[in-house]
Amino acid sequence: xxxxxxxxxxxxxxxxxxxxxxxxxxxxxxxxxxxxxxxxxxxxxxxxxxxxxxxxxxxxxxxxxxxxxxxxxxxxxxxxxxxxxxxxxxxxxxxxxxxxxxxxxxxxxxxxxxxxxxxxxxxxxxxxxxxxxxxxxxxxxxxxxxxxxxxxxxxxxxxxxxxxxxxxxxxxxxxxxxxxxxxxxxxxxxxxxxxxxxxxxxxxxxxxxx
Amino acid sequence: xxxxxxxxxxxxxxxxxxxxxxxxxxxxxxxxxxxxxxxxxxxxxxxxxxxxxxxxxxxxxxxxxxxxxxxxxxxxxxxxxxxxxxxxxxxxxxxxxxxxxxxxxxxxxxxxxxxxxxxxxxxxxxxxxxxxxxxxxxxxxxxxxxxxxxxxxxxxxxxxxxxxxxxxxxxxxxxxxxxxxxxxxxxxxxxxxxxxxxxxxxxxxxxxxx
Amino acid sequence: xxxxxxxxxxxxxxxxxxxxxxxxxxxxxxxxxxxxxxxxxxxxxxxxxxxxxxxxxxxxxxxxxxxxxxxxxxxxxxxxxxxxxxxxxxxxxxxxxxxxxxxxxxxxxxxxxxxxxxxxxxxxxxxxxxxxxxxxxxxxxxxxxxxxxxxxxxxxxxxxxxxxxxxxxxxxxxxxxxxxxxxxxxxxxxxxxxxxxxxxxxxxxxxxxx
Amino acid sequence: xxxxxxxxxxxxxxxxxxxxxxxxxxxxxxxxxxxxxxxxxxxxxxxxxxxxxxxxxxxxxxxxxxxxxxxxxxxxxxxxxxxxxxxxxxxxxxxxxxxxxxxxxxxxxxxxxxxxxxxxxxxxxxxxxxxxxxxxxxxxxxxxxxxxxxxxxxxxxxxxxxxxxxxxxxxxxxxxxxxxxxxxxxxxxxxxxxxxxxxxxxxxxxxxxx
Numbered sequence: 001x002x003x004x005x006x007x008x009x010x011x012x013x014x015x016x017x018x019x020x021x022x023x024x025x026x027x028x029x030x031x032x033x034x035x036x037x038x039x040x041x042x043x044x045x046x047x048x049x050x051x052x053x054x055x056x057x058x059x060x061x062x063x064x065x066x067x068x069x070x071x072x073x074x075x076x077x078x079x080x081x082x083x084x085x086x087x088x089x090x091x092x093x094x095x096x097x098x099x100x101x102x103x104x105x106x107x108x109x110x111x112x113x114x115x116x117x118x119x120x121x122x123x124x125x126x127x128x129x130x131x132x133x134x135x136x137x138x139x140x141x142x143x144x145x146x147x148x149x150x151x152x153x154x155x156x157x158x159x160x161x162x163x164x165x166x167x168x169x170x171x172x173x174x175x176x177x178x179x180x181x182x183x184x185x186x187x188x189x190x191x192x193x194x195x196x197x198x199x200x201x202x203x204x205x206x207x208x209x210x
Numbered sequence: 211x212x213x214x215x216x217x218x219x220x221x222x223x224x225x226x227x228x229x230x231x232x233x234x235x236x237x238x239x240x241x242x243x244x245x246x247x248x249x250x251x252x253x254x255x256x257x258x259x260x261x262x263x264x265x266x267x268x269x270x271x272x273x274x275x276x277x278x279x280x281x282x283x284x285x286x287x288x289x290x291x292x293x294x295x296x297x298x299x300x301x302x303x304x305x306x307x308x309x310x311x312x313x314x315x316x317x318x319x320x321x322x323x324x325x326x327x328x329x330x331x332x333x334x335x336x337x338x339x340x341x342x343x344x345x346x347x348x349x350x351x352x353x354x355x356x357x358x359x360x361x362x363x364x365x366x367x368x369x370x371x372x373x374x375x376x377x378x379x380x381x382x383x384x385x386x387x388x389x390x391x392x393x394x395x396x397x398x399x400x401x402x403x404x405x406x407x408x409x410x411x412x413x414x415x416x417x418x419x420x
Numbered sequence: 421x422x423x424x425x426x427x428x429x430x431x432x433x434x435x436x437x438x439x440x441x442x443x444x445x446x447x448x449x450x451x452x453x454x455x456x457x458x459x460x461x462x463x464x465x466x467x468x469x470x471x472x473x474x475x476x477x478x479x480x481x482x483x484x485x486x487x488x489x490x491x492x493x494x495x496x497x498x499x500x501x502x503x504x505x506x507x508x509x510x511x512x513x514x515x516x517x518x519x520x521x522x523x524x525x526x527x528x529x530x531x532x533x534x535x536x537x538x539x540x541x542x543x544x545x546x547x548x549x550x551x552x553x554x555x556x557x558x559x560x561x562x563x564x565x566x567x568x569x570x571x572x573x574x575x576x577x578x579x580x581x582x583x584x585x586x587x588x589x590x591x592x593x594x595x596x597x598x599x600x601x602x603x604x605x606x607x608x609x610x611x612x613x614x615x616x617x618x619x620x621x622x623x624x625x626x627x628x629x630x
Numbered sequence: 631x632x633x634x635x636x637x638x639x640x641x642x643x644x645x646x647x648x649x650x651x652x653x654x655x656x657x658x659x660x661x662x663x664x665x666x667x668x669x670x671x672x673x674x675x676x677x678x679x680x681x682x683x684x685x686x687x688x689x690x691x692x693x694x695x696x697x698x699x700x701x702x703x704x705x706x707x708x709x710x711x712x713x714x715x716x717x718x719x720x721x722x723x724x725x726x727x728x729x730x731x732x733x734x735x736x737x738x739x740x741x742x743x744x745x746x747x748x749x750x751x752x753x754x755x756x757x758x759x760x761x762x763x764x765x766x767x768x769x770x771x772x773x774x775x776x777x778x779x780x781x782x783x784x785x786x787x788x789x790x791x792x793x794x795x796x797x798x799x800x801x802x803x804x805x806x807x808x809x810x811x812x813x814x815x816x817x818x819x820x821x822x823x824x825x826x827x828x829x830x831x832x833x834x835x836x837x838x839x840x
Contacts, residue, residue: 005221005273011635012225015642016436018718020233023650025722034730034742049715056711060704063635074270078401081266085259088228092235100244112244191708215431215483222435226646230443284480288611291476295469298438302445310454322454425641425693432645440653494690498821501686505679508648512655520664532664 006077007066013084014059017091021051024095043105043177044098050184051094055087057187058124065128068143069135076134076141083127086120093117101176110176118169121183125162161190216287217276223294224269227301231261234305253315253387254308260394261304265297267397268334275338278353279345286344286351293337296330303327311386320386328379331393335372371400426497427486433504434479437511441471444515463525463597464518470604471514475507477607478544485548488563489555496554496561503547506540513537521596530596538589541603545582581610636707637696643714644689647721651681654725673735673807674728680814681724685717687817688754695758698773699765706764706771713757716750723747731806740806748799751813755792791820 025044028037062083069076096113104110132154135141164186172179235254238247272293279286306323314320342364345351374396382389445464448457482503489496516533524530552574555561584606592599655674658667692713699706726743734740762784765771794816802809 005217007635008218008638009221009225009269009273011639012222012642013229015639016226016229016646017232018714019643019646019650020229022647022718022722023233023653025719027726034726038726038742038746048719052715052718053711056714057708059639060707060711063639074402077270078267078398081263081270084228084266085262088232088262089235089258092232096237096244096248112248116248188708192704215427218428219431219435219479219483222432223439226436226439227442230439233443284612287480288477288608291473291480294438294476295472298442298472299445299468302442306447306454306458322458326458425637428638429641429645429689429693432642433649436646436649437652440649443653494822497690498687498818501683501690504648504686505682508652508682509655509678512652516657516664516668532668536668 003066003069003072006072006080007063010062010066010080010084011059013088014055014062017088018052018055018059020091021048021055021094024048024091024098041098041102043101044095046180046184047094047098047101050180050187051090051097053184053187053191054121055090057191058087058128061128061190065132065135069141070143071141073138073141076131076138079127079131079134083124083131086124086127089120093120097180101180104176111173114172114176114179115169117183118165118172118179121165122162122169125165129159129162161186213276213279213282216282216290217273220272220276220290220294221269223298224265224272227298228262228265228269230301231258231265231304234258234301234308251308251312253311254305256390256394257304257308257311260390260397261300261307263394263397263401264331265300267401268297268338271338271400275342275345279351280353281351283348283351286341286348289337289341289344293334293341296334296337299330303330307390311390314386321383324382324386324389325379327393328375328382328389331375332372332379335375339369339372371396423486423489423492426492426500427483430482430486430500430504431479433508434475434482437508438472438475438479440511441468441475441514444468444511444518461518461522463521464515466600466604467514467518467521470600470607471510471517473604473607473611474541475510477611478507478548481548481610485552485555489561490563491561493558493561496551496558499547499551499554503544503551506544506547509540513540517600521600524596531593534592534596534599535589537603538585538592538599541585542582542589545585549579549582581606584609633696633699633702636702636710637693640692640696640710640714641689643718644685644692647718648682648685648689650721651678651685651724654678654721654728671728671732673731674725676810676814677724677728677731680810680817681720681727683814683817683821684751685720687821688717688758691758691820695762695765699771700773701771703768703771706761706768709757709761709764713754713761716754716757719750723750727810731810734806741803744802744806744809745799747813748795748802748809751795752792752799755795759789759792791816 025041025048027034028040030037032040072080093113093116097110097117100108100110100113165183168179168182168186171182235251235258237244238250240247242250282290303323303326307320307327310318310320310323375393378389378392378396381392445461445468447454448460450457452460492500513533513536517530517537520528520530520533585603588599588602588606591602655671655678657664658670660667662670702710723743723746727740727747730738730740730743795813798809798812798816801812
């Protein structure tokens with residue numbers, strides 16, 4: 001069984017989850033002018049942008065990862081399903097992040113939700129690393145052009161992402177808003193600083209390669 | 211007409227249904243601290259996980275099954291549509307399972323919903339077996355590498371899944387929580403103990419095959 | 421530009437629309453036992469089944485149609501978009517059908533919604549025929565193996581489907597329930613009695629063709 | 631990394647966003663006859679049609695654009711993600727457009743929402759142009775058959791679309807209804823008056839090319 005259909009199914013879940021994020025946006029009712037009510041929920045827009053980038057870039061890296069996987073087994077598919085289970089839960093927590101951060105701006109406490117959101121990011125990061133680690137340790141799962149050494153060296157870099165998420169989650173105790181922005185920046189960072197193995201293969205292919 | 215597009219369409223329905231599961235998660239309002247309200251709905255999370263695994267692994271096996279189907283006819287497509295009709299209904303019942311199980315933990319009765327949920331699982335299992343049985347009995351539908359004998363021997367194994375769902379549904383009368391957990395474990399079991407025919411073909415292909 | 425990507429996009433819309441149907445199912449609140457409340461909304465389940473079959477079989481025939489289309493132009497894509505616009509609206513009206521038919525069983529009037537539902541079906545049928553007619557009249561759009569005569573002869577058959585929808589809509593004035601069931605049966609009929617051109621090509625390919 | 635999977639993922643987001651539009655349609659409750667309540671929300675239907683056409687034709691042009699892109703890099707993927715972020719937000723604003731335009735017909739003010747809607751269209755138009763501009767200025771990203779001159783000449787035409795959206799947004803200050811209809815007409819215009827480069831390649835391929 002090759003990974004192409006698992007990837008197509010995962011792409012579907014990523015695409016649906018990322019689009020459902022906007023379903024959670026709701027203009028508050030009330031008597032004020034619409035412009036005010038539209039702007040009032042800016043924390044919900046911020047949460048939308050951060051979660052959109054997080055899922056989008058998680059998809060990007062998922063896609064890169066599966067490009068290197070030439071064969072899948074059932075355990076890998078179950079690990080992948082676990083990752084998707086957390087991805088699909090992002091819209092649910094994103095809505096609460098928007099609501100609670102709005103409350104926080106009016107004096108409430110948004111620590112709880114930022115910790116919950118951070119734990120969800122950490123859970124995704126663990127699943128992602130587990131897939132990469134597992135694929136790297138089973139014979140014949142990864143593209144033969146990848147050197148075992150390259151794969152092993154890349155594991156700590158995943159650990160770095162894990163540490164970034166943990167630190168950001170802790171920052172949520174001090175400033176939930178700063179934590180949310182940091183989650184967004186972490187996503188952007190991972191858009192460009194991706195799997196070294198992937199970069200090596202890309203470099204091999206050279207500029208202009210289709 | 212080959213089965214590739216039917217499979218792509220089915221994948222779409224599976225991916226949307228599995229992602230919609232999270233839409234049913236709703237943090238209860240009220241005055242309590244958010245941490246308490248987030249944890250209070252643990253039965254909804256459990257129902258989410260069990261339904262996610264059930265749909266996910268149903269997808270996995272659906273995918274394996276369609277890998278063996280080289281030609282489809284209209285009746286098979288209608289049977290497949292029937293299966294998808296039940297799959298798409300899983301988020302609807304999952305929400306009620308979460309709600310009612312929450313009530314059950316506070317002394318209510320969750321038997322009705324577990325029976326309804328069990329019947330839905332049984333309906334999916336019947337449709338799935340019907341597709342396999344029908345494909346196995348029409349000339350030219352299954353991959354020629356599959357021996358008729360192998361296919362026929364695999365039918366009772368589907369029956370076993372059917373029996374597991376019926377027994378779990380009956381357990382729902384005694385303990386709805388135990389039944390829900392058992393549905394999750396059954397899904398996990400089917401992640402690894404899948405179509406024997408599929409395993410045979412996989413074995414033929416040998417380790418390392420792309 | 422070939423039709424493959426238009427088909428993939430359409431498949432996506434069909435798959436999302438068909439799965440969203442279940443989102444409209446809502447167990448009524450209230451004091452009664454859950455079993456009663458679950459069964460009480462049987463008209464909503466019936467509407468779900470009929471709309472699921474209608475969209476599903478519309479997809480089947482859409483897929484068959486696009487199998488014969490080897491080249492698309494912008495007008496055809498806009499016609500296809502129009503068809504999808506009506507398909508995506510089916511969940512919206514299906515929810516109202518379920519509600520109103522439930523009211524009807526308690527003495528209310530469900531004529532309006534059945535007429536609206538019928539008009540939606542008629543609109544889909546018109547768009548579908550328009551795509552087929554347009555593709556058949558532009559040089560190089562249809563598979564060269566299709567004889568012009570075959571295509572032209574198939575147009576009246578589409579007209580038949582149109583008449584069936586109009587008659588069923590009119591029956592909605594007498595019995596909304598009968599009309600809903602007839603819409604379901606019409607869908608099933610079209611699952612098996614499909615494009616004659618398609619059947620001819622299938623016959624050419626012969627049994628066992630991949 | 632080629633653009634095929636980025637395109638498939640984008641197609642998924644487009645398909646989900648376009649289908650979610652209908653989820654925002656809600657028949658108002660109340661005592662009046664259903665026919666009246668169904669017709670009363672005609673501004674919501676109009677907003678549905680305009681947004682459906684806008685997303686649908688944005689997809690069409692996105693598809694044409696990616697047909698010319700033979701290689702993608704991370705920055706292009708992030709630009710594409712930004713475009714999708716605005717596309718996914720269309721259903722959210724479309725619902726408000728329908729509501730506010732309904733209020734407007736009863737004497738309220740719909741300027742705010744039409745400006746917000748216009749800004750969203752402008753944001754999509756900017757992202758779209760940015761992708762095209764960036765792809766045209768990086769060596770090896772576009773199909774070699776495209777002349778650099780052709781690409782550069784096409785940039786102003788994108789600027790034209792941008793101007794059309796700005797003007798329409800300004801018209802929203804005078805007549806929100808006229809602005810909404812103009813957004814729909816602009817979408818239809820772009821269905822037929824598309825990328826000149828694309829037309830040139832199509833012309834090269836000649837009539838009847840598969």
